[in-house]
Amino acid sequence: MESKPIQQFYTEDVSHCFGCGYLNDRGHQIQTYWDGKQSVTRFTPDAYYTAIPGYVYGGLIASLIDCHGTGTAAAAMAEKRNLDLATIKAPRFVTASLHVDYKKPTPVGKELTLTGTVREITERKVVVDIELSADTIVCATGAVISVELRDA
């Protein structure tokens, strides 16, 4: 497992995302760690992120899957290109398509674990499959199609 999350290797100008940007003080600042085969994010939602009382808001679940997907895409692409992240910034991906299946209600007050695996990786596109679990029970699954952000 990498000792730093991939988001810390983004350039500052693309680090304001509400979901994962370390420069967004109001945001979730999720952190995606990659071990070469799988990515992991852990996140405990605040209690006001509720859907039906007792369960986590589905929009937050979608948000976590979205940003963990682009983070996983960036980490996998950095590895595919053999980038030395000590000296070169990570590529930055954005979401083209997001799919979430809500399998079970996600309980509030728990640390959620998201894992990501790469289904497909091409020159500029990465498809990531994600599982979100609480207490090892899978509550939601998702798929994120990410494309690399072009320079302006």
Next chain:
Amino acid sequence: MESKPIQQFYTEDVSHCFGCGYLNDRGHQIQTYWDGKQSVTRFTPDAYYTAIPGYVYGGLIASLIDCHGTGTAAAAMAEKRNLDLATIKAPRFVTASLHVDYKKPTPVGKELTLTGTVREITERKVVVDIELSADTIVCATGAVISVELRDA
């Protein structure tokens, strides 16, 4: 167009949703209006809901589509059942599956308009197609499969 949003007809115990619950002080409190053929929600995101600077966070877009989908499902089902919402509470739907295609970057600082149409409605399930636009330009499309919440 109904003069009140469908969310105002939910029972109080299911009105705490971060996306659309009128009892969630921290939430978006989106409002879904239904005219018998189409639903509409209008929402202007705060500036900190950013993705790449200048554009709206995809997780928020997914959240709006999610809640507008369940709201549209509730309104359409109330109509199908000929419920008099002056005396009977609306049914409450939750999301089984959410899909979002991000067609164009969504600009910040604009009022967003979400419209919903019902693709399929059965006894307890409603499939809703949604378009999200800014300045009449469609920036995202979505599909929400909603199922009616059973009584506890």
